[in-house]
Amino acid sequence: MAPTPVQENLVTSNKAYASGFTQGDLALPPAKKYAVVTCMDARIDPAAAYGISLGDAHVIRNAGGNAKDALRSLVISQQLLGTTEIVLVKHTGCGMLTFKNEDAAAVVRQNLGDKAVEGLSAFNGDFQPFPDLEKAVTSDVEFLRGSELIPDSVAISGWVYEVETGRVKSVV
Amino acid sequence: MAPTPVQENLVTSNKAYASGFTQGDLALPPAKKYAVVTCMDARIDPAAAYGISLGDAHVIRNAGGNAKDALRSLVISQQLLGTTEIVLVKHTGCGMLTFKNEDAAAVVRQNLGDKAVEGLSAFNGDFQPFPDLEKAVTSDVEFLRGSELIPDSVAISGWVYEVETGRVKSVV
Numbered sequence: 001m002a003p004t005p006v007q008e009n010l011v012t013s014n015k016a017y018a019s020g021f022t023q024g025d026l027a028l029p030p031a032k033k034y035a036v037v038t039c040m041d042a043r044i045d046p047a048a049a050y051g052i053s054l055g056d057a058h059v060i061r062n063a064g065g066n067a068k069d070a071l072r073s074l075v076i077s078q079q080l081l082g083t084t085e086i087v088l089v090k091h092t093g094c095g096m097l098t099f100k101n102e103d104a105a106a107v108v109r110q111n112l113g114d115k116a117v118e119g120l121s122a123f124n125g126d127f128q129p130f131p132d133l134e135k136a137v138t139s140d141v142e143f144l145r146g147s148e149l150i151p152d153s154v155a156i157s158g159w160v161y162e163v164e165t166g167r168v169k170s171v172v
Numbered sequence: 173m174a175p176t177p178v179q180e181n182l183v184t185s186n187k188a189y190a191s192g193f194t195q196g197d198l199a200l201p202p203a204k205k206y207a208v209v210t211c212m213d214a215r216i217d218p219a220a221a222y223g224i225s226l227g228d229a230h231v232i233r234n235a236g237g238n239a240k241d242a243l244r245s246l247v248i249s250q251q252l253l254g255t256t257e258i259v260l261v262k263h264t265g266c267g268m269l270t271f272k273n274e275d276a277a278a279v280v281r282q283n284l285g286d287k288a289v290e291g292l293s294a295f296n297g298d299f300q301p302f303p304d305l306e307k308a309v310t311s312d313v314e315f316l317r318g319s320e321l322i323p324d325s326v327a328i329s330g331w332v333y334e335v336e337t338g339r340v341k342s343v344v
Contacts (some may be wrong), residue, residue, distance in 0.1 A: 006327075008241050010223055010259060010331070011340070014223060017220055018221075021337060023215070023338075024338065028215075028267055038201060042200075042203070042230055043198045043200075043226060043227055045226055050185065050186060051181050051188075055215055059212055059233050060235075061231050062242070062244070063236075068294070069245075071295060076276070079280055079283060080270075087178060091198060093203060098252075104247075104248070107252060108247065108321070111323070112251075112323060116321050133244065147291065149280070151293045155176050164196040164197075165196055167193075
């Protein structure tokens with residue numbers, strides 16, 4: 001198949017990146033021993049906005065910057081790759097503020113059919129939407145602090161990124 | 173509590189970023205209608221290496237660039253936010269090539285105790301390691317192509333990023 005414009009952009013942009021690439025000897029474990037959990041939102045560039053230099057931190061991204069969804073990755077980050085701190089950042093204007101599970105399931109049923117709705121059991125039918133941004137940050141941080149899979153020694157902080165201003169502010 | 177050096181770096185770096193920020197009016201849905209799935213690895217800067225401009229694409233990251241782990245986010249990306257293409261990129265030197273589930277469980281047991289090992293059931297005790305990089309790319313792409321939650325109309329491609337050279341190469 002002919003490459004899509006998205007695939008062509010990947011190849012072309014990457015050639016330019018690789019031609020100036022000088023950091024091929026970075027170590028596997030993050031140099032600054034931390035992991036960031038943030039949203040997949042297209043308006044966030046974590047490296048630039050959160051000051052993460054190449055090699056410094058694991059960056060975990062999913063819909064909503066969801067802590068439960070990130071748990072497997074966080075355990076690997078800490079237990080196998082030596083990180084000792086978690087920075088969780090959700091953001092203003094998040095899509096997860098705009099729907100409920102039943103709304104999303106209805107869209108899936110309409111677009112993809114009943115069988116697809118059954119497939120939502122892969123994540124217990126829970127899209128992890130939230131109605132209140134700061135409460136969601138706090139509750140995710142509490143979930144991580146309470147998890148037996150995250151040692152008490154791990155520093156965990158929660159933040160909000162404003163897509164309108166580029167600013168990060170501390171929540172918990 | 174006093175901020176950690178990681179938190180201080182976030183605040184300081186973000187102030188500089190926000191002071192030059194001019195893209196506060198980007199739309200929520202990704203402008204180029206695609207989602208990238210890639211690894212949380214600290215040596216990857218997806219925006220720079222894969223040519224993703226702010227606002228263009230969802231970026232989903234987890235340990236290994238795992239498709240199953242990304243499923244909730246991908247359904248939201250497509251069904252609620254209108255993306256129609258997936259670019260999945262795993263990478264050389266991935267930590268997921270270096271262990272098996274029983275190794276990781278043994279580390280968790282030693283560091284965190286038996287109760288923590290029980291907590292691994294949150295992700296079915298499966299850390300999603302893989303022994304062969306290109307096979308893992310292919311099998312994740314096949315998983316997505318076969319999922320009833322991903323419409324057949326979605327273009328899905330699989331790639332490997334070389335952390336040693338900064339280069340991306342096409343797999344499937």
